[in-house]
Amino acid sequence: MKGLVYRGARKVAVEQVDDAAIKEPNDAVIRITTTNICGSDLHMYEGRTSVEEGTVLGHENMGIVEEVGSGVAFTKVGDRVSVPFNVACGTCRSCNQGWTSFCERTNPNEGMQGAAYGYANMGPYPGGQAEYLRVPFADFNLLQLPPGSEHENNFTMLSDIFPTGWHGTVLAGMRPGDAVAVYGCGPVGLLAAHSAVIQGAREVFSIDFHDDRLKLAESIGATPIDPRVGDPVAQVLDATSGVGADCGVEAVGWQAHDPSGAEHPELVLDNLVESVKVHGGIGVVGVYVPEDPDGPNDAAKQGRIPFKYGQYFTKGQRMGTGQAPVKRYNAELRDLIIAGRANPGFLVSHELGLDVAPEAYARFDKRENGWTKVLLHPGQS
Numbered sequence: 001m002k003g004l005v006y007r008g009a010r011k012v013a014v015e016q017v018d019d020a021a022i023k024e025p026n027d028a029v030i031r032i033t034t035t036n037i038c039g040s041d042l043h044m045y046e047g048r049t050s051v052e053e054g055t056v057l058g059h060e061n062m063g064i065v066e067e068v069g070s071g072v073a074f075t076k077v078g079d080r081v082s083v084p085f086n087v088a089c090g091t092c093r094s095c096n097q098g099w100t101s102f103c104e105r106t107n108p109n110e111g112m113q114g115a116a117y118g119y120a121n122m123g124p125y126p127g128g129q130a131e132y133l134r135v136p137f138a139d140f141n142l143l144q145l146p147p148g149s150e151h152e153n154n155f156t157m158l159s160d161i162f163p164t165g166w167h168g169t170v171l172a173g174m175r176p177g178d179a180v181a182v183y184g185c186g187p188v189g190l191l192a193a194h195s196a197v198i199q200g201a202r203e204v205f206s207i208d209f210h211d212d213r214l215k216l217a218e219s220i221g222a223t224p225i226d227p228r229v230g231d232p233v234a235q236v237l238d239a240t241s242g243v244g245a246d247c248g249v250e251a252v253g254w255q256a257h258d259p260s261g262a263e264h265p266e267l268v269l270d271n272l273v274e275s276v277k278v279h280g281g282i283g284v285v286g287v288y289v290p291e292d293p294d295g296p297n298d299a300a301k302q303g304r305i306p307f308k309y310g311q312y313f314t315k316g317q318r319m320g321t322g323q324a325p326v327k328r329y330n331a332e333l334r335d336l337i338i339a340g341r342a343n344p345g346f347l348v349s350h351e352l353g354l355d356v357a358p359e360a361y362a363r364f365d366k367r368e369n370g371w372t373k374v375l376l377h378p379g380q381s
Contacts, residue, residue, distance in 0.1 A: 001016070001017060001018075001019050001020065001130055001131040001132050002014055002015070002016060002017070002130060002131050002354060002355075002378065003015065003016075003017035003056040003126070003127075003129065003130030003131070004056060004057050004058065004127075004129035004130065004354065004357045004358075004376075005017065005054055005055065005056055005057075006044060006045075006051055006052075006053060006054070006055045006056075006057055007053055007054075008047065008053060009045075009046060009047025010045060010046060010047065010362070010365070012045065012057065012357065012358050012361050013358060014354055014355055014357060014358065017056055017126070017130065018126075019132065020126070020130070020132035020133050020134040021134065022067060022068075022069045022134070023134065024069060024071075024136060025069040025070045025071030025072070026069055026071045026072055026136065026137050026138060026139065027068070027069040027072070027134055027135065027136055027138060028065055028067065028068045028069065028072055028075055028134075028135045028138035028142065029065075029066045029067040029068075029132055029133070029134055029135070030061070030062075030063040030064065030065055030066065030081065030083060030128075030132065030133045030134075030135055031063050031064045031065075031066045031131070031132055032061055032062070032063040032128050032130060032131060032132060032133055032378050033062060033063040033064060033149075033152065033377065033378075033379065034061075034062050034063070034152055034153075034156040034375050034376070034377055035058045035060060035061045035062075035127075035128045035129050035130075035156075035375075035376050035378070036058075036060035036061075036156055036157075036159075036160075036161075036373065036374065036375050036376065037060075037129075037357070037360060037361060037364055037373075037374040037376065038059065038060050038160060038161065038187070039186045039187055039188060040119075040253075040287050041057055041058075041059075041361075042361075042364070042365050043120075043253075043255065043287060043289075044057065044119070044120055045361055045365055046365065047294070048255065048289075048292060048294055049120035049121070049289065050120050050121060051119070051120035052120075055118060055120075055126070055127070056118055056126040056127045056128075056129065056130055057118040057119075057127045057129050058117060058118045058127030058128040058129030058130065058376075059085035059116050059117045059118050059119055059127055059128070059159070059160060060085060060128075060156065060157075060159045060160045060161065061082075061083040061085075061117065061127075061128030061133055061159055062080075062081065062082045062083060062145070062152075062155060062156050062158070062159060063080075063081065063083075063128075063133070064078065064079070064080055064081075065077050065078060065079040065081060065138075065142075066132065068138060069138070072138050072139055073139055074139045075138045075139050075142055078147075079142075079144060080144075080145040080146065080147050080148070081142040081143060081144060081145060082142070082143040082145055082155055082156075082158040082159050082330060082334070083117070083128065083133065083135055083141065083142060083143075083159055084100070084141055084143065084158075084159055084160075084163075084326035084327055084330060085116045085117060085119075085159055085160045085326060086100045086101050086103065086114065086115070086116060086141075086323070086324075086325065086326050086327070087103065087106045087107075087115035087116060087117065087122075087123060087125050087136055087137075087141065088100035088101075088103040088106060088115070088137065088140065088141060088327070089103050089104075089105040089106055089137055089140070090137055090140030090141075091105075092104040092105050094113065095140075098325055098327075098328050099325050100325045100326065100327045100328070101114050101322065101323040101324060101325040101326070102114045102322075102323075102325075103115060106123055106136070106137075107121075107122060107123040108123065108124065109121055109122075109123065114323060116323075117133065129354065129357060129376060129378075130354070130378065131354070131378045131379075141327075143158060143327075143330050143331060143334065145334065146338070151337055151338070151345075153345030153348050153351075153375065154337045154342070154343060154344050154345040155334065155337065156345070156375060157191065157344035157345065158326075158330045158333055158334055158337075159326065159330075160324070160326065161187045161188050161191050161344070162191050162194075162195075162329075162330075162333050162342075162344045163324045163325075163326045163328070163329040163330050163333060164188050164191070164192075164285050164323075164324040164326075165188050165189070165190070165191030165192035165193075165194065165195045165249075165251070165285070166191070166192075166195040166324075166329050166333065167283070167285055167324035167325070167328075167329065168182075168188070168192040168195070168249035168250070168251060168283040168284075168285040169192060169195050169196050169199060169247075169249060169283060170283065170320075171249075171281070171282075171283030171284065171285070171319075171320030171321065171322075172247035172248060172249055172281040172282055172283035172320065173247055173281035173283075173318065173320075174196060174199060174201065174246070174247050174281070174283075175246075176199060176200030176201070177200060177201075177202050178196075178201050178202065178245075178246035178247055179201065179202055179203045179204075179205070179239075179240055179245045179246050180193075180196040180201045180203070180204045180205070180245055180246065180247055180248065180249065181204075181205045181207065181236050181245035181247075181248040181249070181272065181275045181276065182196070182204060182205065182206050182207065182222070182248065182249045182251060183207045183208075183232075183248065183249065183250055183251060183252055183268045183271060183272060183275075184207070184208060184250070184251035184252040184268070184286065185206050185207070185208035185210065185213035185214060185216065185217050185224075185251075186208075186213065186251065186252075186372075187347055187372065187373050188251045188285060188286070189206065189208070189213075189249070189251030189252070190206070190213065190216055190217060190220070190346075190347050190372075191344050191347070192249045192251050192283075192285070193206050193217055193220060193222045194220050194342070194343075194344060194346075196249075197220055197221050197222065198336065198341060198342055203223055203239070204217075204221070204222040204223065205222070205223050205225050205235075205236050205239065205245060205275075206218075206222040206223065206224055206225065207225045207226075207227065207232045207236075207271075208224075208225075208226070208227075209226055209227050209228050209259045210367060210369075211369065212369050212370050212372060213372060214226060216346065216347055216372060219346065220346060223239070227258075227259060228259050232271060232275070233271050233274040233275050236275040237274075237275070240277075243277050244274075244275055244276050244277035244278075244280065245275055245276050245277065245280065246276070246277060246280055246281075247276060247280050247281040247282065247283070248272040248275055248276045248280070248281075248282050248283070249282075249283045249284075249285065250268050250269065250272055250282065250283065250284040250285065250286045251285055251286050252267075252268045252286045253286030253287040253288060254286070254287065254288045254289060254292065254295075254300070254305065256268045256286075262296075263295075263296040263300075264296070265295065265296070265300045265305045266305050266306055266307040266308075268286065269282075269284075269305065269307035269308070270307050270308050273307065273308045273311050273312045273315070273317065274308070274311070276315075276317060277315075278315045278316060278317075279315065279316040279317065279318075280315075280317055280318075281317065281318050281319070281320070282317060282318070282319045282320075283319075283320050283321075284319060284320065284321040284322075285321075285322075285323075285324065288303070288305065288321075289303060290303040291303045347372050347373045348372075348373045348375055349370055349371055349372040349373055349374065350371065350373075350374045350375065351374075351375045351376075351377060351380070352374060352375070352376055352377070352380070353376070353377060353378070353380040354376050354377070354378040354380075357376055360374045360376070
């Protein structure tokens with residue numbers, strides 16, 4: 001089968017790879033109908049992780065069940081399903097507590113809890129930017145979708161970025177009537193803003209310096225804030241009579257940079273501490289890593305991100321972090337889509353065949369205007 005393979009920094013290629021196949025009785029094989037390029041894939045694409053060459057990328061996947069193992073009881077051939085990016089066993093302590101993003105059995109890498117498809121340090125699971133995908137623990141992991149093709153561009157966001165954006169608001173402790181500051185208008189940031197609007201935020205401030213992303217934020221009812229115009233913290237404070245937002249979401253990650261392109265890993269955390277009110281909450285769903293050999297300074301290389309902790313402590317703020325446990329949210333978010341209450345597919349900019357994925361990666365990585373979210377359809381020429 002064809003798959004998109006990592007071949008070094010800013011090098012990916014569509015190649016023939018091993019067929020996805022049943023290896024364990026609880027496996028299923030999915031024919032991929034839509035797989036997305038995620039902003040977190042760019043960390044690997046840029047060579048900033050330890051991902052191995054030859055890895056098939058892709059953790060945002062959906063499709064049709066083609067085959068099931070002998071131990072699969074409920075998932076049937078022909079089912080249309082969303083595949084959470086978390087590979088979870090469903091029976092360990094973390095899974096039983098609802099933290100499938102920290103499954104204790106699926107990642108053999110020492111010191112790591114939690115597994116994912118096609119991602120650095122997240123276990124031996126090939127990704128779904130391919131024609132087919134093997135899904136372990138299929139009955140537990142797969143989310144059933146209505147048959148047909150309706151809502152495809154919305155449902156494809158259920159594997160990662162819609163639950164992740166929603167999780168950011170939960171980690172921040174958002175409540176109806178809150179003012180919410182979301183730093184970053186990439187796909188996760190836009191869906192964090194969408195999630196906040198759905199949950200009844202009185203105002204959502206979306207902070208970014210890319211015009212196309214700011215326009216998308218405005219289109220869903222958020223207030224766009226452009227750091228090129230002025231200090232984003234000052235803009236948030238001005239809009240809240242000096243009080244600050246009730247809570248905030250970090251949707252950028254450790255490769256945060258200013259409009260000139262210079263990296264400042266602490267930039268967004270500092271801005272959130274200043275933007276959020278006394279005893280407010282901060283949810284961090286942007287990716288941070290234990291170490292980054294190419295970091296901009298010695299601390300960053302060791303995974304140490306010094307931010308304004310003294311101010312954070314003095315203001316009595318709270319912070320939640322970590323990857324989203326997709327299964328905690330995805331069924332309810334699916335139902336919001338079906339009911340017409342959620343439309344996460346609003347951010348889709350391109351739908352392409354798998355063969356042009358290398359060009360799509362390059363253009364998305366350059367943040368070219370209009371390249372906000374790329375969907376790949378392996379069956380599309």
